[in-house]
Amino acid sequence: MTTMPAPLREVADRNEEHVRAYRSSNLIVLLEDPTTPAATKDAVLAHVAPWSDAFQRMISVRAAFETDPQLKELALEHQQEEVGHNDILADSHRSGRTAGWDPVVEAGAAWFVDQFRTLPGLHRVVLAHLVLEAGSLTFSNAGSLAFPGNAYFALHDEADEEHIEMGYRLLAERQDWQLGEVTELLDHAWQIITMVSDRIAELARRDTVVPA
Known part of the structure; x- marks a missing residue:
């Protein structure tokens, strides 16, 4: 684990608070609950697919808009390692179910894409490695x-931990970030992640409700 100076330790502690809260979100509880019907869990994979596709857009936009040479290299490395993971998800568990367009999922994805276009480079690192990857690991x-x-989840258990560590290493090396700005960004981003996840859980339950 990266040796952390005091400000970075505050970032890590704040992020871990969000991770713990996310473990209690509707989506994570649904998946971990042994009483959840198999059909509902299958529906989760269908409804998470648009978010997985959007993740590919997010990391592509990050790489395209990054201008700092060191951060550009990291963004391209991250992109290369993640390319095609949405296809692995689709191939890993085919249920015949396809998710339709959903405004909440699309709005959450659009927020992240916009942040990757407009934020400074180290803020992009925070979003990609401390939020998206930590959320992905929990999921x-x-x-x-x-x-x-399942091949998709087995792949991410290992890969996501390294991607999170990438982010902390960069923040430890670089000093051009402000604690208040980073913690505020964490707070906002985790709200979006939780909003999207709760919506996916809601859609999965709605699609598999048993008529009375």
């Missing part, structure tokens, strides 16, 4: 319980 841990042996 993958829950998904591994719900879908043992």
